[in-house]
Amino acid sequence: MTENDSTREAPAMPSAQQREHLEPTEHSRPIPLLAAVVTVGVVLFGVGYIALSDPPGSAALGDGRTLADLRSAPSTAGKPVGAVDGKQLFAAQCVACHQATGKGLPGVFPPLDGSEWVLGDAHTVARILLNGIEGEITVAGNAYKGNMPAFKQLGDAELAALASHVRSQWSNKAAPIPAEVFAQERKGNLRTKPFAGGAELKSAQGGKPP
Structure with missing residues (x-):
């Protein structure tokens, strides 16, 4: 190698390569001491609060029973919860049309108070509730x-409670209707559409008045 070769300068790097940064390197950075202390403190506070505090909620908002009461209470599995509330069913299903007074709305919805249909044959009442009515019907002399x-x-017990409630309210004094009547009518019911007014209802009961 000649002296000229050893003193020859290296070729200049392209400008694109000169702008490149150094290769990235990986290294660990420990969590700052202050952040670690605060995190541990919050966790310890939460654990201590849960361990030492009472159960959430106020005991005054419950029914007052203790754990001993619950453990000694007789089991109700398989037993009926209670009688069906016909008044509640009426409020949920009927009051919007027939009103709480049972008077209905003149010219629009017929009254239940004093209705010959309500006070009439129990099986007719069951058919009305199970099938509905479309068309003209005369109630208390008004069409x-x-x-x-x-x-x-609704179930048979619910329908019986509803009908019995209506038959005993306001001026009505008719006997209650047992759930068996609704079960019989439901079993033998072949209708797929509502009754076409009072005329068809009468024909369904042999032409007898309600």
């Missing part, structure tokens, strides 16, 4: 034309 929906979605 009404509308649509009463069917209540097949």
Whole structure:
């Protein structure tokens, strides 16, 4: 190698390569001491609070029973919860049309108070509730034309409680209807549409008045 070769300068790097940064390197950075202390403190405070505090909620908002009461209470599994509330069913299903007074709305919804249909044959009442009515029906001497929906979605006990409530309210003094009447009518019911007014209802009971 000649002296000229040893003193020859290295070729200049392209400008694009000169702008590149150094290769990134990996190294660990420990959590700052202050952040670690605060985190541990919050965790310890939470554990201590849960361990030492009472159960959430106020005991005054419960029914007052203690654990001993609950352990000694007789089991109700398989037993009926209680009688069906016909008044509650009436408020949920009927009061919007027939009103809390049972008087209905003149010319629009017929009254239940004093209705010959309500006070009449128990099986006719069951058919009305199970199938509904569309068309003209005369109640207490006044004609009404509308649509009463069917209540097949309710159980037999619920329908019996509802009908019995209506038959004993206001000026009504009719006997209650047992759930068996609704069970019989439901079993033998082949209808797929509501009754076409009072005329068809009468024909369904042999032409007898309600």
